[in-house]
Amino acid sequence: MKTETDITESPAPDTAPELSIVYRSVNALKPYDQNSRKHSKRNIEAIRTSLREYGFRKPIVIWRDNLILAGHGTVEAAKLEGIEEIPCADASHLDFTKARAFVIMDNKSSDLAGWNDDILKSELEALQTEADIDEDFDLSMLGFNDRELIKFLPDMDISAERRAATKTKSADPEIEAKDGPSIVRSGQIWHLGQHKLLCGSSIDPKNWTRLMAGAQAHLLFTDPPYGVSYSAKTADMNRRGVGGTQSQNEEIIENDALNAADLIPFLTDAFTAARAFMAEGGAYYVCMTGGSEGNFSMMNAMTDSGYPLNHQIIWVKNHIVLGRADYHYQHEVILYGWVKGSHKFYGPQNESTVWEFPKPQGNGLHPTMKPVALIERALRNSTKAGDIVIDGFGGSGSTLMACENRGRQARLIELSETYCDRILRRWRLATGEQPTLDGRPLSDYEAEYQSAELEAAE
Numbered sequence: 180m181k182t183e184t185d186i187t188e189s190p191a192p193d194t195a196p197e198l199s200i201v202y203r204s205v206n207a208l209k210p211y212d213q214n215s216r217k218h219s220k221r222n223i224e225a226i227r228t229s230l231r232e233y234g235f236r237k238p239i240v241i242w243r244d245n246l247i248l249a250g251h252g253t254v255e256a257a258k259l260e261g262i263e264e265i266p267c268a269d270a271s272h273l274d275f276t277k278a279r280a281f282v283i284m285d286n287k288s289s290d291l292a293g294w295n296d297d298i299l300k301s302e303l304e305a306l307q308t309e310a311d312i313d314e315d316f317d318l319s320m321l322g323f324n325d326r327e328l329i330k331f332l333p334d335m336d337i338s339a340e341r342r343a344a345t346k347t348k349s350a351d352p353e354i355e356a357k358d359g360p361s362i363v364r365s366g367q368i369w370h371l372g373q374h375k376l377l378c379g380s381s382i383d384p385k386n387w388t389r390l391m392a393g394a395q396a397h398l399l400f401t402d403p404p405y406g407v408s409y410s411a412k413t414a415d416m417n418r419r420g421v422g423g424t425q426s427q428n429e430e431i432i433e434n435d436a437l438n439a440a441d442l443i444p445f446l447t448d449a450f451t452a453a454r455a456f457m458a459e460g461g462a463y464y465v466c467m468t469g470g471s472e473g474n475f476s477m478m479n480a481m482t483d484s485g486y487p488l489n490h491q492i493i494w495v496k497n498h499i500v501l502g503r504a505d506y507h508y509q510h511e512v513i514l515y516g517w518v519k520g521s522h523k524f525y526g527p528q529n530e531s532t533v534w535e536f537p538k539p540q541g542n543g544l545h546p547t548m549k550p551v552a553l554i555e556r557a558l559r560n561s562t563k564a565g566d567i568v569i570d571g572f573g574g575s576g577s578t579l580m581a582c583e584n585r586g587r588q589a590r591l592i593e594l595s596e597t598y599c600d601r602i603l604r605r606w607r608l609a610t611g612e613q614p615t616l617d618g619r620p621l622s623d624y625e626a627e628y629q630s631a632e633l634e635a636a637e
Contacts (some may be wrong), residue, residue, distance in 0.1 A: 225322035226256035363599035381571030382448035397566035446480035459520025462561035489516030497537035526560030554581035576602030
């Protein structure tokens with residue numbers, strides 16, 4: 180910076196002159212080499228975002244000879260954005276001492292400000308609502324990182340990977356909750372935060388009525404029985420030693436051994452019962468095997484139940500699944516579409532029908548577990564934060580885990596009491612929170628069970 184002796188001083192006026200805005204070439208502006216303010220990469224990126232969205236809404240401040248007093252970060256961001264001219268407030272009336280003091284004062288004054296957290300939370304919630312509606316608006320343009328936003332918006336829509344990076348608790352796709360005492364009984368509705376799990380049959384409309392309590396779902400994501408006797412097939416593979424280095428889960432899946440004649444009416448009843456609680460235009464994602472007679476049964480049941488067959492998504496796995504067929508399957512089909520009405524799609528414009536996700540590393544919770552990240556992709560594309568997602572075949576609870584990560588409300592039905600127990604413990608292990616029944620936590624019921632076991636043993 181030029182020293183005081185380098186500058187011909189003129190007397191400072193008694194009062195500051197009227198604000199004078201001039202435009203200067205970005206290349207003509209000179210940084211003050213004694214500026215003590217540092218600008219991080221994140222700071223510069225936030226300024227660049229602001230310039231792209233809003234343009235210049237306040238000038239930088241320059242002194243004599245185009246020396247920058249305030250706005251060093253803005254000039255740096257403008258250069259990166261390819262902006263050629265910048266509006267500048269002329270402060271050449273200041274003497275040398277006041278000019279260098281202004282550099283420090285302008286930076287320090289912003290540090291002295293604080294936030295009203297209640298008002299900030301209210302504003303962020305309002306903007307989050309707008310972000311759910313307007314695909315061109317993203318909360319990231321505000322300059323807050325994920326960790327800061329989650330503090331005010333715990334249910335905001337971010338992926339499992341980004342949420343995990345904030346070191347907040349998040350549903351882990353690979354968590355396999357240890358089995359504990361048998362707690363859940365048929366007919367019960369458990370609350371898991373903003374989610375609900377009913378133990379019972381999804382073909383019974385009364386169960387859906389109890390579970391939904393007058394609400395409607397925006398999305399159905401489900402993985403019904405395929406009619407391929409998966410447990411028997413897996414047991415055979417384990418005996419022949421072709422199931423991989425670890426034995427696969429041979430547990431029986433209810434209704435998975437039905438023949439085509441019985442499978443079609445069963446699935447029709449299940450899809451029809453769920454259809455009554457879907458909003459107009461609500462999307463569906465229904466998982467199928469790579470190839471089997473059961474697929475035709477499933478598609479027939481869907482069309483008979485009011486689910487038009489619109490599209491197919493192909494889930495490509497990271498390795499083949501060994502079997503007896505000539506070709507070993509490395510993919511599964513997911514039927515995608517929407518029920519009658521205008522549907523909404525929130526995904527990117529270049530979204531593909533081929534989804535590549537590795538299989539879960541284990542299937543101890545359920546023989547046909549789906550990757551949580553795969554379900555999250557469906558939620559991102561077809562719902563917004565706060566929407567209700569239903570699944571009539573809860574299985575391992577992966578749909579609920581995806582909803583937990585994405586800030587959606589899961590409504591699950593699962594017939595097996597054993598799998599319901601596992602869903603509760605999986606969610607508890609992932610979130611650190613307690614599922615509740617009639618206002619009482621799962622831990623209370625477990626303690627009562629263990630106490631009864633001890634008394635019986637005495």
